[in-house]
Amino acid sequence: MKAVEVKDLNVFIGEAHVLKDVSFELDHPSVLVIVGPNGAGKTTLLKTILGFIKRSSGIIKVFNTDPEKDPGRIRNLVSYMPQIHNIDPFIPLKVREIVSTPVFFGESDPDLVDKALQITGLEEYADRYFYELSGGLRQRVLVARALAKKADLLIFDEPLSMVDIGSREHIIDLLMNIVRKESISMIVASHDVSHCIKYDPYILLLNKTVIGFGKAREVFTLENLAKIYGAATLNGKIFFMGEEHGSSVR
Amino acid sequence: MDLQFANFFLNPFYITAVIGVSLASITGSVVSHLVRFTKTQFLAIESLHMILAAAATGYLMNLFINYLYPDITAYIIMILFMIMVSYMISRGYEENMSIATVAFLSAAIASLASYGLAIYSPIGPSIIYNILFGSPFFLRTTDLLVSIYMTIIVLGAVLILWKKILLLSFDPEYFEFLNGSRKTSLYRIIVYILIAVSGIYLTRIVGAVAAHILMIAPSMTPFIKKISVSKSTIIILLISLSSVTLSVIANLPFGGVLGIFALIFYVTPSMIRSVGRH
Ligand SMILES: Nc1ncnc2c1ncn2[C@@H]1O[C@H](COP(=O)(O)OP(=O)(O)OP(=O)(O)O)[C@@H](O)[C@H]1O
Numbered sequence: 001m002k003a004v005e006v007k008d009l010n011v012f013i014g015e016a017h018v019l020k021d022v023s024f025e026l027d028h029p030s031v032l033v034i035v036g037p038n039g040a041g042k043t044t045l046l047k048t049i050l051g052f053i054k055r056s057s058g059i060i061k062v063f064n065t066d067p068e069k070d071p072g073r074i075r076n077l078v079s080y081m082p083q084i085h086n087i088d089p090f091i092p093l094k095v096r097e098i099v100s101t102p103v104f105f106g107e108s109d110p111d112l113v114d115k116a117l118q119i120t121g122l123e124e125y126a127d128r129y130f131y132e133l134s135g136g137l138r139q140r141v142l143v144a145r146a147l148a149k150k151a152d153l154l155i156f157d158e159p160l161s162m163v164d165i166g167s168r169e170h171i172i173d174l175l176m177n178i179v180r181k182e183s184i185s186m187i188v189a190s191h192d193v194s195h196c197i198k199y200d201p202y203i204l205l206l207n208k209t210v211i212g213f214g215k216a217r218e219v220f221t222l223e224n225l226a227k228i229y230g231a232a233t234l235n236g237k238i239f240f241m242g243e244e245h246g247s248s249v250r
Numbered sequence: 251m252d253l254q255f256a257n258f259f260l261n262p263f264y265i266t267a268v269i270g271v272s273l274a275s276i277t278g279s280v281v282s283h284l285v286r287f288t289k290t291q292f293l294a295i296e297s298l299h300m301i302l303a304a305a306a307t308g309y310l311m312n313l314f315i316n317y318l319y320p321d322i323t324a325y326i327i328m329i330l331f332m333i334m335v336s337y338m339i340s341r342g343y344e345e346n347m348s349i350a351t352v353a354f355l356s357a358a359i360a361s362l363a364s365y366g367l368a369i370y371s372p373i374g375p376s377i378i379y380n381i382l383f384g385s386p387f388f389l390r391t392t393d394l395l396v397s398i399y400m401t402i403i404v405l406g407a408v409l410i411l412w413k414k415i416l417l418l419s420f421d422p423e424y425f426e427f428l429n430g431s432r433k434t435s436l437y438r439i440i441v442y443i444l445i446a447v448s449g450i451y452l453t454r455i456v457g458a459v460a461a462h463i464l465m466i467a468p469s470m471t472p473f474i475k476k477i478s479v480s481k482s483t484i485i486i487l488l489i490s491l492s493s494v495t496l497s498v499i500a501n502l503p504f505g506g507v508l509g510i511f512a513l514i515f516y517v518t519p520s521m522i523r524s525v526g527r528h
């Protein structure tokens with residue numbers, strides 16, 4: 001059983017060719033970290049997998065379902081945490097209300113909410129307003145909300161970018177624990193793979209097109225890193241040339 | 251002197267205005283929070299053109315087709331405008347672009363319909379005057395009854411949808427993820443229609459100019475960090491009622507007095523101590 005199959009995927013946003021011939025397959029259950037510079041198309045790929053963005057060509061299957069054809073089934077099987085910048089923090093909602101969103105819309109059970117608050121270390125903040133929290137705590141609320149929904153596949157878009165390093169490792173450990181214990185698949189877009197590496201996830205190096213896909217030791221080659229971050233290699237050394245992000249691969 | 255004083259406050263015109271303006275303030279306060287959370291200030295402001303178009307067309311059509319009540323026509327036209335805005339958004343246009351486009355159209359209709367009213371009706375100019383400035387002192391019993399119904403309808407709808415509107419405004423993408431795009435746009439249309447319908451109803455009581463103040467100002471409350479609807483409703487009630495009283499004493503239009511009071515109360519403090527987003 002595959003959690004996700006993507007074949008020859010092309011996505012245009014307006015005129016821009018944002019994803020080019022992207023293909024990969026993810027077994028179920030397994031963990032995938034998508035790595036790439038700003039503008040590489042990580043968010044776009046996740047949203048296309050969720051069916052929010054229409055693809056121009058190619059095939060996507062999530063648990064054998066085309067997300068554009070049956071969004072209802074995808075909604076049942078997947079939980080999602082969007083990147084934090086589309087959120088309006090000043091809406092007067094309390095932490096518990098936000099984490100309970102999936103329950104409010106009948107997509108989950110109340111006891112999952114308490115569990116999610118506990119995992120993310122938010123119990124003491126449950127009755128605080130979202131806007132009273134720091135950036136890192138706000139991000140944890142969104143992680144908790146994603147965990148409060150039943151799912152076979154968790155999709156996180158830069159879940160911990162604002163969380164301090166210590167808590168980051170702690171939350172990743174807890175996430176990995178759940179994922180393994182309950183046989184869930186997980187896709188994480190991230191700039192920081194350091195804390196995941198010990199769990200040996202699949203890595204997708206993305207810069208508009210797939211630069212590398214596989215286990216970390218196969219993928220993180222100097223060549224690949226150079227390609228993805230717009231640098232050049234010479235005799236095993238890496239040279240950054242300060243190119244505009246996301247524009248180095250054509 | 252005492253008797254005169256009592257006469258003033260027991261005057262039926264004054265009492266009518268107090269009831270009408272109170273209802274309008276309560277609705278306005280709730281709608282203003284809706285506007286603030288859903289970031290539809292542009293729609294609320296631009297609805298001035300749409301209200302003028304809808305109200306003037308309502309009266310104009312009433313001249314030719316007697317049984318078409320001006321208000322009902324106005325509500326229908328206003329809802330049509332909102333459906334047009336939503337349709338454009340669903341076709342991929344930006345929200346503000348869609349609102350601006352419908353505003354052009356409604357500005358054209360507003361001027362044509364007002365012109366028609368001025369030509370075809372001997373009382374045309376005073377109807378237009380009423381649409382702009384309202385007539386809170388000359389509300390009939392039916393107007394007051396309609397105001398009560400409208401207040402209940404708008405408040406009831408907002409109350410039922412409150413949590414959903416907050417969650418939608420907090421994270422539209424996640425809301426869409428859980429509810430699907432069709433349901434999400436439906437909630438947006440409902441928000442637009444609530445704003446539009448309230449606009450017409452407030453215009454009936456206090457006029458289009460003051461309606462805009464009531465639909466925007468109350469949620470701007472600069473003193474309250476935790477933006478509570480009940481507190482801001484009490485504040486706008488006090489401001490509106492003082493404005494009614496002063497407008498009688500000084501013989502000035504209600505909308506003008508309300509605008510100045512609202513400016514002093516809501517905007518000046520934030521100018522002085524530059525509040526951030528609150
Ligand atoms: N709505 C849009 N309109 C136009 N271009 C867009 C839009 N959304 C994304 N893009 C373009 O698509 C490309 C990929 O964007 P995307 O957000 O997927 O990148 P990302 O890898 O998630 O970046 P980040 O690390 O900054 O989150 C970018 O070049 C961006 O300019």
Ligand SMILES: [Mg+2]
Nearest residue numbers: 042043044083
């Ligand atoms: Mg992104």
